[in-house]
Amino acid sequence: MNPVAAAVGEAAPAKVNLYLHVLGRRGEDGYHLLDSLVVFAGATDQVEAVPAAGRIAPSLEVEGPEAGALSVEDPARNLVLRAARALAQEARIGAPAAAVTLRLTKRLPVASGIGGGSADAAATLRALDRLWGLGWPRARLEGVARRLGADVPACIAARPVRMGGVGEVLAPSPRMPARLGLVLANPRLPLATPAVFGARAGGFSAPATLPEAGWRDAVGLARDLATLRNDLEPAAIGLCPPVAEVLAALRALPGCLLARMSGSGATCFALMADAAAAAAAAERLPRAWWRWGGGLYAATA
Ligand code: ATP
Known part of the structure:
Protein backbone atom coordinates (compact mmCIF):
# COMPACT_ATOMS: atom_id res chain seq x y z
CA MET A 1 0.00 0.00 0.00
CA ASN A 2 1.36 3.39 -1.01
CA PRO A 3 -1.00 6.13 0.26
CA VAL A 4 -1.20 9.52 -1.45
CA ALA A 5 -1.17 12.40 1.05
CA ALA A 6 -2.76 15.13 -1.06
CA ALA A 7 -6.39 15.49 -2.13
CA VAL A 8 -7.65 13.31 -4.98
CA GLY A 9 -10.48 14.36 -7.33
CA GLU A 10 -12.59 12.24 -9.68
CA ALA A 11 -15.34 13.26 -12.10
CA ALA A 12 -18.71 11.49 -11.88
CA PRO A 13 -20.23 11.60 -15.39
CA ALA A 14 -23.95 11.29 -16.16
CA LYS A 15 -25.15 7.95 -17.54
CA VAL A 16 -27.34 8.04 -20.64
CA ASN A 17 -29.37 4.97 -21.66
CA LEU A 18 -29.41 5.10 -25.49
CA TYR A 19 -32.14 2.47 -25.36
CA LEU A 20 -33.60 0.52 -22.45
CA HIS A 21 -35.58 -2.69 -22.98
CA VAL A 22 -37.33 -4.37 -20.05
CA LEU A 23 -36.91 -8.11 -20.67
CA GLY A 24 -38.70 -9.62 -17.68
CA ARG A 25 -38.44 -9.93 -13.91
CA ARG A 26 -35.95 -11.79 -11.74
CA GLY A 27 -37.50 -14.68 -9.84
CA GLU A 28 -35.93 -14.18 -6.41
CA ASP A 29 -36.78 -10.50 -5.84
CA GLY A 30 -38.95 -9.34 -8.77
CA TYR A 31 -36.28 -6.84 -9.92
CA HIS A 32 -36.59 -5.99 -13.62
CA LEU A 33 -34.18 -7.58 -16.08
CA LEU A 34 -32.88 -5.07 -18.61
CA ASP A 35 -30.97 -4.70 -21.84
CA SER A 36 -29.49 -1.24 -22.27
CA LEU A 37 -26.67 0.47 -24.13
CA VAL A 38 -25.18 3.10 -21.88
CA VAL A 39 -22.84 6.00 -22.62
CA PHE A 40 -21.49 8.64 -20.25
CA ALA A 41 -21.84 12.36 -20.99
CA GLY A 42 -19.38 15.16 -20.32
CA ALA A 43 -21.91 16.51 -17.77
CA THR A 44 -20.46 15.55 -14.38
CA ASP A 45 -20.58 15.77 -10.63
CA GLN A 46 -17.18 15.96 -8.93
CA VAL A 47 -15.95 14.05 -5.87
CA GLU A 48 -12.85 15.17 -4.00
CA ALA A 49 -11.31 13.09 -1.21
CA VAL A 50 -9.18 15.06 1.26
CA PRO A 51 -7.27 13.52 4.20
CA ALA A 52 -8.82 14.85 7.44
CA ALA A 53 -6.43 14.59 10.38
CA GLY A 54 -8.07 14.43 13.78
CA ARG A 55 -11.23 12.62 12.68
CA ILE A 56 -11.94 8.92 12.76
CA ALA A 57 -14.45 8.31 9.97
CA PRO A 58 -15.29 9.67 6.50
CA SER A 59 -17.44 12.81 6.42
CA LEU A 60 -19.36 14.48 3.59
CA GLU A 61 -19.66 18.08 2.36
CA VAL A 62 -22.06 18.80 -0.51
CA GLU A 63 -22.01 21.96 -2.62
CA GLY A 64 -22.93 22.97 -6.18
CA PRO A 65 -26.11 24.02 -8.00
CA GLU A 66 -28.03 20.77 -7.35
CA ALA A 67 -26.90 20.29 -3.72
CA GLY A 68 -30.22 21.53 -2.33
CA ALA A 69 -32.08 18.37 -3.38
CA LEU A 70 -29.79 16.29 -1.16
CA SER A 71 -29.85 18.56 1.90
CA VAL A 72 -33.17 17.13 3.10
CA ASN A 78 -25.67 9.39 0.68
CA LEU A 79 -24.04 7.01 -1.79
CA VAL A 80 -20.72 8.84 -1.41
CA LEU A 81 -20.46 7.96 2.28
CA ARG A 82 -21.85 4.47 1.71
CA ALA A 83 -19.18 3.88 -0.96
CA ALA A 84 -16.41 5.17 1.34
CA ARG A 85 -17.53 2.93 4.20
CA ALA A 86 -17.85 -0.11 1.91
CA LEU A 87 -14.34 0.34 0.48
CA ALA A 88 -12.78 1.02 3.91
CA LEU A 108 -26.47 16.60 -12.00
CA PRO A 109 -30.16 16.78 -11.04
CA VAL A 110 -31.12 14.22 -8.37
CA ALA A 111 -33.54 11.36 -9.19
CA SER A 112 -33.49 12.21 -12.88
CA GLY A 113 -32.58 9.01 -14.75
CA ILE A 114 -28.93 9.87 -15.40
CA GLY A 115 -27.59 7.94 -12.41
CA GLY A 116 -25.92 10.79 -10.56
CA GLY A 117 -25.91 8.92 -7.26
CA SER A 118 -24.37 5.83 -8.87
CA ALA A 119 -21.77 7.99 -10.63
CA ASP A 120 -20.89 9.68 -7.32
CA ALA A 121 -20.48 6.30 -5.61
CA ALA A 122 -18.19 5.04 -8.39
CA ALA A 123 -16.14 8.27 -8.38
CA THR A 124 -15.72 7.91 -4.61
CA ARG A 138 -11.19 -2.42 -12.08
CA ALA A 139 -12.92 -5.80 -11.53
CA ARG A 140 -12.22 -5.63 -7.80
CA LEU A 141 -13.66 -2.11 -7.51
CA GLU A 142 -16.68 -3.29 -9.53
CA GLY A 143 -17.21 -6.01 -6.93
CA VAL A 144 -17.56 -3.39 -4.17
CA ALA A 145 -19.65 -1.24 -6.54
CA ARG A 146 -22.17 -4.07 -7.07
CA ARG A 147 -23.10 -4.00 -3.38
CA LEU A 148 -23.97 -0.28 -3.62
CA GLY A 149 -26.41 -0.44 -6.53
CA ALA A 150 -27.06 -2.13 -9.87
CA ASP A 151 -25.80 0.85 -11.93
CA VAL A 152 -22.64 1.52 -9.90
CA PRO A 153 -20.33 -1.11 -11.56
CA ALA A 154 -20.88 0.44 -15.03
CA CYS A 155 -19.93 3.84 -13.59
CA ILE A 156 -16.48 2.62 -12.47
CA ALA A 157 -15.11 2.64 -16.03
CA ALA A 158 -17.59 5.34 -17.20
CA ARG A 159 -17.18 4.23 -20.81
CA PRO A 160 -19.77 2.98 -23.31
CA VAL A 161 -21.06 -0.40 -22.10
CA ARG A 162 -23.97 -2.77 -22.64
CA MET A 163 -25.83 -3.51 -19.44
CA GLY A 164 -27.74 -6.72 -18.77
CA GLY A 165 -29.18 -8.52 -15.74
CA VAL A 166 -30.63 -5.89 -13.40
CA ARG A 179 -17.88 12.29 -33.15
CA LEU A 180 -21.17 12.33 -31.26
CA GLY A 181 -23.10 15.14 -29.59
CA LEU A 182 -25.57 14.85 -26.73
CA VAL A 183 -28.11 17.36 -25.44
CA LEU A 184 -29.60 16.58 -22.01
CA ALA A 185 -32.73 18.28 -20.70
CA ASN A 186 -34.80 17.83 -17.57
CA PRO A 187 -38.01 19.68 -16.62
CA ARG A 188 -36.75 20.00 -13.02
CA LEU A 189 -39.18 17.40 -11.71
CA PRO A 190 -37.77 14.37 -9.85
CA LEU A 191 -39.03 10.88 -10.75
CA ALA A 192 -38.50 7.96 -8.37
CA THR A 193 -37.23 4.89 -10.24
CA PRO A 194 -39.48 2.36 -8.37
CA ALA A 195 -42.59 4.46 -9.14
CA VAL A 196 -41.81 4.43 -12.87
CA PHE A 197 -41.20 0.66 -12.97
CA GLY A 198 -44.42 0.22 -10.97
CA ALA A 199 -46.44 2.26 -13.47
CA ARG A 200 -45.09 0.36 -16.49
CA ALA A 201 -47.84 -1.46 -18.40
CA GLY A 202 -47.65 -4.04 -21.19
CA GLY A 203 -45.43 -7.02 -21.91
CA PHE A 204 -41.71 -7.44 -22.14
CA SER A 205 -39.26 -6.66 -24.95
CA ALA A 206 -36.65 -8.79 -26.66
CA PRO A 207 -32.96 -7.88 -26.32
CA ALA A 208 -31.66 -5.61 -29.09
CA THR A 209 -29.54 -6.86 -31.98
CA LEU A 210 -26.62 -4.45 -32.43
CA PRO A 211 -24.06 -4.31 -35.27
CA GLU A 212 -20.86 -5.94 -34.02
CA ALA A 213 -18.66 -3.48 -35.89
CA GLY A 214 -20.32 -0.50 -34.20
CA TRP A 215 -21.07 2.84 -35.82
CA ARG A 216 -18.94 5.18 -37.94
CA ASP A 217 -21.10 8.25 -37.41
CA ALA A 218 -23.93 9.66 -35.34
CA VAL A 219 -26.43 9.31 -38.21
CA GLY A 220 -25.89 5.53 -38.39
CA LEU A 221 -26.16 5.19 -34.62
CA ALA A 222 -29.40 7.21 -34.54
CA ARG A 223 -30.86 5.13 -37.40
CA ASP A 224 -30.27 1.87 -35.50
CA LEU A 225 -31.46 3.32 -32.18
CA ALA A 226 -34.70 4.45 -33.85
CA THR A 227 -35.71 0.76 -34.12
CA LEU A 228 -35.29 0.39 -30.32
CA ARG A 229 -37.02 2.06 -27.34
CA ASN A 230 -36.93 3.14 -23.78
CA ASP A 231 -39.68 0.89 -22.41
CA LEU A 232 -40.12 3.20 -19.39
CA GLU A 233 -40.99 6.29 -21.45
CA PRO A 234 -44.82 5.84 -21.52
CA ALA A 235 -44.96 5.21 -17.76
CA ALA A 236 -42.74 8.23 -17.02
CA ILE A 237 -44.89 10.47 -19.24
CA GLY A 238 -48.01 9.20 -17.42
CA LEU A 239 -46.49 10.15 -14.05
CA ALA A 259 -34.68 12.16 -28.95
CA ARG A 260 -35.46 9.74 -26.14
CA MET A 261 -35.77 9.54 -22.35
CA SER A 262 -32.82 8.21 -20.30
CA GLY A 263 -33.31 5.61 -17.55
CA SER A 264 -36.50 6.13 -15.58
CA GLY A 265 -36.59 9.87 -16.49
CA ALA A 266 -37.33 12.64 -16.39
CA THR A 267 -34.06 13.59 -18.20
CA CYS A 268 -34.27 13.16 -21.98
CA PHE A 269 -31.48 13.33 -24.53
CA ALA A 270 -31.02 14.30 -28.16
CA LEU A 271 -28.29 12.85 -30.37
CA MET A 272 -26.42 15.38 -32.52
CA ALA A 273 -23.63 15.11 -35.09
CA ASP A 274 -20.98 16.47 -32.71
CA ALA A 275 -20.35 18.15 -29.35
CA ALA A 276 -20.30 21.73 -30.72
CA ALA A 277 -23.71 21.32 -32.39
CA ALA A 278 -25.09 19.87 -29.13
CA ALA A 279 -23.69 22.70 -26.98
CA ALA A 280 -25.24 25.32 -29.30
CA ALA A 281 -28.60 23.48 -29.45
CA ALA A 282 -28.86 23.20 -25.63
CA GLU A 283 -28.84 27.03 -25.41
CA ARG A 284 -32.13 27.11 -27.34
CA LEU A 285 -34.03 25.12 -24.69
CA PRO A 286 -36.07 26.89 -21.97
CA ARG A 287 -33.89 28.35 -19.22
CA ALA A 288 -36.28 26.99 -16.59
CA TRP A 289 -35.12 23.46 -17.45
CA TRP A 290 -31.85 21.84 -16.49
CA ARG A 291 -30.04 21.61 -19.82
CA TRP A 292 -26.61 20.61 -21.04
CA GLY A 293 -24.95 20.04 -24.42
CA GLY A 294 -21.58 18.50 -25.31
CA GLY A 295 -19.90 15.20 -26.12
CA LEU A 296 -19.22 11.85 -24.49
CA TYR A 297 -17.11 11.69 -21.33
CA ALA A 298 -15.00 8.90 -22.88
CA ALA A 299 -15.82 7.54 -26.32
CA THR A 300 -13.93 4.24 -26.33
CA ALA A 301 -15.24 1.10 -24.64
P1 ATP B 1 -31.06 5.64 -11.20
O1 ATP B 1 -31.26 5.87 -12.66
O2 ATP B 1 -29.76 4.98 -10.81
O3 ATP B 1 -32.26 5.10 -10.47
P2 ATP B 1 -31.44 8.42 -10.89
O4 ATP B 1 -30.59 9.07 -11.90
O5 ATP B 1 -32.90 8.37 -11.23
O6 ATP B 1 -30.86 7.04 -10.56
P3 ATP B 1 -30.06 9.57 -8.61
O7 ATP B 1 -29.79 11.02 -8.85
O8 ATP B 1 -28.94 8.64 -8.72
O9 ATP B 1 -31.30 9.13 -9.51
O10 ATP B 1 -30.76 9.48 -7.17
C1 ATP B 1 -31.58 8.45 -6.74
C2 ATP B 1 -31.77 8.58 -5.23
O11 ATP B 1 -30.53 8.21 -4.59
C3 ATP B 1 -32.04 10.01 -4.74
O12 ATP B 1 -33.41 10.29 -4.65
C4 ATP B 1 -31.40 10.04 -3.37
O13 ATP B 1 -32.36 9.67 -2.39
C5 ATP B 1 -30.36 8.92 -3.37
N1 ATP B 1 -28.95 9.40 -3.30
C6 ATP B 1 -28.04 9.01 -2.41
N2 ATP B 1 -26.85 9.58 -2.65
C7 ATP B 1 -26.99 10.36 -3.72
C8 ATP B 1 -26.12 11.22 -4.45
N3 ATP B 1 -24.82 11.36 -4.13
N4 ATP B 1 -26.63 11.88 -5.52
C9 ATP B 1 -27.93 11.72 -5.87
N5 ATP B 1 -28.80 10.94 -5.21
C10 ATP B 1 -28.35 10.25 -4.14
Whole structure:
Protein backbone atom coordinates (compact mmCIF):
# COMPACT_ATOMS: atom_id res chain seq x y z
CA MET A 1 0.00 0.00 0.00
CA ASN A 2 1.36 3.39 -1.01
CA PRO A 3 -1.00 6.13 0.26
CA VAL A 4 -1.20 9.52 -1.45
CA ALA A 5 -1.17 12.40 1.05
CA ALA A 6 -2.76 15.13 -1.06
CA ALA A 7 -6.39 15.49 -2.13
CA VAL A 8 -7.65 13.31 -4.98
CA GLY A 9 -10.48 14.36 -7.33
CA GLU A 10 -12.59 12.24 -9.68
CA ALA A 11 -15.34 13.26 -12.10
CA ALA A 12 -18.71 11.49 -11.88
CA PRO A 13 -20.23 11.60 -15.39
CA ALA A 14 -23.95 11.29 -16.16
CA LYS A 15 -25.15 7.95 -17.54
CA VAL A 16 -27.34 8.04 -20.64
CA ASN A 17 -29.37 4.97 -21.66
CA LEU A 18 -29.41 5.10 -25.49
CA TYR A 19 -32.14 2.47 -25.36
CA LEU A 20 -33.60 0.52 -22.45
CA HIS A 21 -35.58 -2.69 -22.98
CA VAL A 22 -37.33 -4.37 -20.05
CA LEU A 23 -36.91 -8.11 -20.67
CA GLY A 24 -38.70 -9.62 -17.68
CA ARG A 25 -38.44 -9.93 -13.91
CA ARG A 26 -35.95 -11.79 -11.74
CA GLY A 27 -37.50 -14.68 -9.84
CA GLU A 28 -35.93 -14.18 -6.41
CA ASP A 29 -36.78 -10.50 -5.84
CA GLY A 30 -38.95 -9.34 -8.77
CA TYR A 31 -36.28 -6.84 -9.92
CA HIS A 32 -36.59 -5.99 -13.62
CA LEU A 33 -34.18 -7.58 -16.08
CA LEU A 34 -32.88 -5.07 -18.61
CA ASP A 35 -30.97 -4.70 -21.84
CA SER A 36 -29.49 -1.24 -22.27
CA LEU A 37 -26.67 0.47 -24.13
CA VAL A 38 -25.18 3.10 -21.88
CA VAL A 39 -22.84 6.00 -22.62
CA PHE A 40 -21.49 8.64 -20.25
CA ALA A 41 -21.84 12.36 -20.99
CA GLY A 42 -19.38 15.16 -20.32
CA ALA A 43 -21.91 16.51 -17.77
CA THR A 44 -20.46 15.55 -14.38
CA ASP A 45 -20.58 15.77 -10.63
CA GLN A 46 -17.18 15.96 -8.93
CA VAL A 47 -15.95 14.05 -5.87
CA GLU A 48 -12.85 15.17 -4.00
CA ALA A 49 -11.31 13.09 -1.21
CA VAL A 50 -9.18 15.06 1.26
CA PRO A 51 -7.27 13.52 4.20
CA ALA A 52 -8.82 14.85 7.44
CA ALA A 53 -6.43 14.59 10.38
CA GLY A 54 -8.07 14.43 13.78
CA ARG A 55 -11.23 12.62 12.68
CA ILE A 56 -11.94 8.92 12.76
CA ALA A 57 -14.45 8.31 9.97
CA PRO A 58 -15.29 9.67 6.50
CA SER A 59 -17.44 12.81 6.42
CA LEU A 60 -19.36 14.48 3.59
CA GLU A 61 -19.66 18.08 2.36
CA VAL A 62 -22.06 18.80 -0.51
CA GLU A 63 -22.01 21.96 -2.62
CA GLY A 64 -22.93 22.97 -6.18
CA PRO A 65 -26.11 24.02 -8.00
CA GLU A 66 -28.03 20.77 -7.35
CA ALA A 67 -26.90 20.29 -3.72
CA GLY A 68 -30.22 21.53 -2.33
CA ALA A 69 -32.08 18.37 -3.38
CA LEU A 70 -29.79 16.29 -1.16
CA SER A 71 -29.85 18.56 1.90
CA VAL A 72 -33.17 17.13 3.10
CA GLU A 73 -31.72 13.62 3.29
CA ASP A 74 -29.66 11.94 6.00
CA PRO A 75 -26.00 12.32 4.85
CA ALA A 76 -25.29 8.80 6.14
CA ARG A 77 -27.55 7.47 3.37
CA ASN A 78 -25.67 9.39 0.68
CA LEU A 79 -24.04 7.01 -1.79
CA VAL A 80 -20.72 8.84 -1.41
CA LEU A 81 -20.46 7.96 2.28
CA ARG A 82 -21.85 4.47 1.71
CA ALA A 83 -19.18 3.88 -0.96
CA ALA A 84 -16.41 5.17 1.34
CA ARG A 85 -17.53 2.93 4.20
CA ALA A 86 -17.85 -0.11 1.91
CA LEU A 87 -14.34 0.34 0.48
CA ALA A 88 -12.78 1.02 3.91
CA GLN A 89 -14.34 -2.19 5.22
CA GLU A 90 -13.32 -4.29 2.20
CA ALA A 91 -9.75 -2.92 2.18
CA ARG A 92 -9.52 -3.00 6.00
CA ILE A 93 -8.73 0.71 6.19
CA GLY A 94 -9.20 2.03 9.73
CA ALA A 95 -8.36 5.32 11.45
CA PRO A 96 -6.42 7.47 10.78
CA ALA A 97 -6.39 6.75 6.99
CA ALA A 98 -10.17 6.23 6.87
CA ALA A 99 -10.63 9.79 8.11
CA VAL A 100 -11.31 11.66 4.90
CA THR A 101 -13.53 14.57 3.97
CA LEU A 102 -15.47 13.81 0.80
CA ARG A 103 -16.47 16.97 -1.06
CA LEU A 104 -19.26 16.37 -3.54
CA THR A 105 -19.97 19.07 -6.11
CA LYS A 106 -23.51 18.24 -7.21
CA ARG A 107 -24.32 19.49 -10.72
CA LEU A 108 -26.47 16.60 -12.00
CA PRO A 109 -30.16 16.78 -11.04
CA VAL A 110 -31.12 14.22 -8.37
CA ALA A 111 -33.54 11.36 -9.19
CA SER A 112 -33.49 12.21 -12.88
CA GLY A 113 -32.58 9.01 -14.75
CA ILE A 114 -28.93 9.87 -15.40
CA GLY A 115 -27.59 7.94 -12.41
CA GLY A 116 -25.92 10.79 -10.56
CA GLY A 117 -25.91 8.92 -7.26
CA SER A 118 -24.37 5.83 -8.87
CA ALA A 119 -21.77 7.99 -10.63
CA ASP A 120 -20.89 9.68 -7.32
CA ALA A 121 -20.48 6.30 -5.61
CA ALA A 122 -18.19 5.04 -8.39
CA ALA A 123 -16.14 8.27 -8.38
CA THR A 124 -15.72 7.91 -4.61
CA LEU A 125 -14.41 4.35 -5.01
CA ARG A 126 -11.93 5.52 -7.68
CA ALA A 127 -10.80 8.51 -5.61
CA LEU A 128 -10.27 6.49 -2.42
CA ASP A 129 -8.54 3.69 -4.33
CA ARG A 130 -5.98 6.35 -5.31
CA LEU A 131 -5.90 8.22 -1.99
CA TRP A 132 -5.37 5.03 -0.02
CA GLY A 133 -2.83 3.73 -2.57
CA LEU A 134 -4.77 0.49 -3.11
CA GLY A 135 -4.23 0.24 -6.88
CA TRP A 136 -7.05 -2.29 -7.19
CA PRO A 137 -7.89 -3.63 -10.65
CA ARG A 138 -11.19 -2.42 -12.08
CA ALA A 139 -12.92 -5.80 -11.53
CA ARG A 140 -12.22 -5.63 -7.80
CA LEU A 141 -13.66 -2.11 -7.51
CA GLU A 142 -16.68 -3.29 -9.53
CA GLY A 143 -17.21 -6.01 -6.93
CA VAL A 144 -17.56 -3.39 -4.17
CA ALA A 145 -19.65 -1.24 -6.54
CA ARG A 146 -22.17 -4.07 -7.07
CA ARG A 147 -23.10 -4.00 -3.38
CA LEU A 148 -23.97 -0.28 -3.62
CA GLY A 149 -26.41 -0.44 -6.53
CA ALA A 150 -27.06 -2.13 -9.87
CA ASP A 151 -25.80 0.85 -11.93
CA VAL A 152 -22.64 1.52 -9.90
CA PRO A 153 -20.33 -1.11 -11.56
CA ALA A 154 -20.88 0.44 -15.03
CA CYS A 155 -19.93 3.84 -13.59
CA ILE A 156 -16.48 2.62 -12.47
CA ALA A 157 -15.11 2.64 -16.03
CA ALA A 158 -17.59 5.34 -17.20
CA ARG A 159 -17.18 4.23 -20.81
CA PRO A 160 -19.77 2.98 -23.31
CA VAL A 161 -21.06 -0.40 -22.10
CA ARG A 162 -23.97 -2.77 -22.64
CA MET A 163 -25.83 -3.51 -19.44
CA GLY A 164 -27.74 -6.72 -18.77
CA GLY A 165 -29.18 -8.52 -15.74
CA VAL A 166 -30.63 -5.89 -13.40
CA GLY A 167 -27.89 -3.56 -14.64
CA GLU A 168 -24.92 -5.28 -13.05
CA VAL A 169 -23.96 -7.58 -15.97
CA LEU A 170 -21.54 -5.63 -18.18
CA ALA A 171 -20.64 -6.49 -21.77
CA PRO A 172 -18.58 -4.56 -24.32
CA SER A 173 -20.37 -1.87 -26.32
CA PRO A 174 -20.04 -1.82 -30.11
CA ARG A 175 -17.66 0.96 -31.18
CA MET A 176 -19.20 4.42 -30.80
CA PRO A 177 -18.83 7.07 -33.53
CA ALA A 178 -15.68 9.18 -33.13
CA ARG A 179 -17.88 12.29 -33.15
CA LEU A 180 -21.17 12.33 -31.26
CA GLY A 181 -23.10 15.14 -29.59
CA LEU A 182 -25.57 14.85 -26.73
CA VAL A 183 -28.11 17.36 -25.44
CA LEU A 184 -29.60 16.58 -22.01
CA ALA A 185 -32.73 18.28 -20.70
CA ASN A 186 -34.80 17.83 -17.57
CA PRO A 187 -38.01 19.68 -16.62
CA ARG A 188 -36.75 20.00 -13.02
CA LEU A 189 -39.18 17.40 -11.71
CA PRO A 190 -37.77 14.37 -9.85
CA LEU A 191 -39.03 10.88 -10.75
CA ALA A 192 -38.50 7.96 -8.37
CA THR A 193 -37.23 4.89 -10.24
CA PRO A 194 -39.48 2.36 -8.37
CA ALA A 195 -42.59 4.46 -9.14
CA VAL A 196 -41.81 4.43 -12.87
CA PHE A 197 -41.20 0.66 -12.97
CA GLY A 198 -44.42 0.22 -10.97
CA ALA A 199 -46.44 2.26 -13.47
CA ARG A 200 -45.09 0.36 -16.49
CA ALA A 201 -47.84 -1.46 -18.40
CA GLY A 202 -47.65 -4.04 -21.19
CA GLY A 203 -45.43 -7.02 -21.91
CA PHE A 204 -41.71 -7.44 -22.14
CA SER A 205 -39.26 -6.66 -24.95
CA ALA A 206 -36.65 -8.79 -26.66
CA PRO A 207 -32.96 -7.88 -26.32
CA ALA A 208 -31.66 -5.61 -29.09
CA THR A 209 -29.54 -6.86 -31.98
CA LEU A 210 -26.62 -4.45 -32.43
CA PRO A 211 -24.06 -4.31 -35.27
CA GLU A 212 -20.86 -5.94 -34.02
CA ALA A 213 -18.66 -3.48 -35.89
CA GLY A 214 -20.32 -0.50 -34.20
CA TRP A 215 -21.07 2.84 -35.82
CA ARG A 216 -18.94 5.18 -37.94
CA ASP A 217 -21.10 8.25 -37.41
CA ALA A 218 -23.93 9.66 -35.34
CA VAL A 219 -26.43 9.31 -38.21
CA GLY A 220 -25.89 5.53 -38.39
CA LEU A 221 -26.16 5.19 -34.62
CA ALA A 222 -29.40 7.21 -34.54
CA ARG A 223 -30.86 5.13 -37.40
CA ASP A 224 -30.27 1.87 -35.50
CA LEU A 225 -31.46 3.32 -32.18
CA ALA A 226 -34.70 4.45 -33.85
CA THR A 227 -35.71 0.76 -34.12
CA LEU A 228 -35.29 0.39 -30.32
CA ARG A 229 -37.02 2.06 -27.34
CA ASN A 230 -36.93 3.14 -23.78
CA ASP A 231 -39.68 0.89 -22.41
CA LEU A 232 -40.12 3.20 -19.39
CA GLU A 233 -40.99 6.29 -21.45
CA PRO A 234 -44.82 5.84 -21.52
CA ALA A 235 -44.96 5.21 -17.76
CA ALA A 236 -42.74 8.23 -17.02
CA ILE A 237 -44.89 10.47 -19.24
CA GLY A 238 -48.01 9.20 -17.42
CA LEU A 239 -46.49 10.15 -14.05
CA CYS A 240 -44.84 13.33 -15.29
CA PRO A 241 -46.49 14.75 -18.46
CA PRO A 242 -43.80 17.49 -18.95
CA VAL A 243 -41.47 14.69 -20.12
CA ALA A 244 -43.47 14.73 -23.39
CA GLU A 245 -42.83 18.48 -23.72
CA VAL A 246 -39.10 17.96 -23.22
CA LEU A 247 -39.05 15.26 -25.89
CA ALA A 248 -40.96 17.50 -28.33
CA ALA A 249 -38.57 20.41 -27.69
CA LEU A 250 -35.53 18.17 -28.26
CA ARG A 251 -37.00 16.79 -31.50
CA ALA A 252 -37.54 20.37 -32.72
CA LEU A 253 -33.87 21.34 -32.21
CA PRO A 254 -31.93 21.89 -35.44
CA GLY A 255 -29.68 18.88 -36.02
CA CYS A 256 -31.56 16.51 -33.70
CA LEU A 257 -31.03 12.95 -34.97
CA LEU A 258 -33.03 11.17 -32.25
CA ALA A 259 -34.68 12.16 -28.95
CA ARG A 260 -35.46 9.74 -26.14
CA MET A 261 -35.77 9.54 -22.35
CA SER A 262 -32.82 8.21 -20.30
CA GLY A 263 -33.31 5.61 -17.55
CA SER A 264 -36.50 6.13 -15.58
CA GLY A 265 -36.59 9.87 -16.49
CA ALA A 266 -37.33 12.64 -16.39
CA THR A 267 -34.06 13.59 -18.20
CA CYS A 268 -34.27 13.16 -21.98
CA PHE A 269 -31.48 13.33 -24.53
CA ALA A 270 -31.02 14.30 -28.16
CA LEU A 271 -28.29 12.85 -30.37
CA MET A 272 -26.42 15.38 -32.52
CA ALA A 273 -23.63 15.11 -35.09
CA ASP A 274 -20.98 16.47 -32.71
CA ALA A 275 -20.35 18.15 -29.35
CA ALA A 276 -20.30 21.73 -30.72
CA ALA A 277 -23.71 21.32 -32.39
CA ALA A 278 -25.09 19.87 -29.13
CA ALA A 279 -23.69 22.70 -26.98
CA ALA A 280 -25.24 25.32 -29.30
CA ALA A 281 -28.60 23.48 -29.45
CA ALA A 282 -28.86 23.20 -25.63
CA GLU A 283 -28.84 27.03 -25.41
CA ARG A 284 -32.13 27.11 -27.34
CA LEU A 285 -34.03 25.12 -24.69
CA PRO A 286 -36.07 26.89 -21.97
CA ARG A 287 -33.89 28.35 -19.22
CA ALA A 288 -36.28 26.99 -16.59
CA TRP A 289 -35.12 23.46 -17.45
CA TRP A 290 -31.85 21.84 -16.49
CA ARG A 291 -30.04 21.61 -19.82
CA TRP A 292 -26.61 20.61 -21.04
CA GLY A 293 -24.95 20.04 -24.42
CA GLY A 294 -21.58 18.50 -25.31
CA GLY A 295 -19.90 15.20 -26.12
CA LEU A 296 -19.22 11.85 -24.49
CA TYR A 297 -17.11 11.69 -21.33
CA ALA A 298 -15.00 8.90 -22.88
CA ALA A 299 -15.82 7.54 -26.32
CA THR A 300 -13.93 4.24 -26.33
CA ALA A 301 -15.24 1.10 -24.64
P1 ATP B 1 -31.06 5.64 -11.20
O1 ATP B 1 -31.26 5.87 -12.66
O2 ATP B 1 -29.76 4.98 -10.81
O3 ATP B 1 -32.26 5.10 -10.47
P2 ATP B 1 -31.44 8.42 -10.89
O4 ATP B 1 -30.59 9.07 -11.90
O5 ATP B 1 -32.90 8.37 -11.23
O6 ATP B 1 -30.86 7.04 -10.56
P3 ATP B 1 -30.06 9.57 -8.61
O7 ATP B 1 -29.79 11.02 -8.85
O8 ATP B 1 -28.94 8.64 -8.72
O9 ATP B 1 -31.30 9.13 -9.51
O10 ATP B 1 -30.76 9.48 -7.17
C1 ATP B 1 -31.58 8.45 -6.74
C2 ATP B 1 -31.77 8.58 -5.23
O11 ATP B 1 -30.53 8.21 -4.59
C3 ATP B 1 -32.04 10.01 -4.74
O12 ATP B 1 -33.41 10.29 -4.65
C4 ATP B 1 -31.40 10.04 -3.37
O13 ATP B 1 -32.36 9.67 -2.39
C5 ATP B 1 -30.36 8.92 -3.37
N1 ATP B 1 -28.95 9.40 -3.30
C6 ATP B 1 -28.04 9.01 -2.41
N2 ATP B 1 -26.85 9.58 -2.65
C7 ATP B 1 -26.99 10.36 -3.72
C8 ATP B 1 -26.12 11.22 -4.45
N3 ATP B 1 -24.82 11.36 -4.13
N4 ATP B 1 -26.63 11.88 -5.52
C9 ATP B 1 -27.93 11.72 -5.87
N5 ATP B 1 -28.80 10.94 -5.21
C10 ATP B 1 -28.35 10.25 -4.14
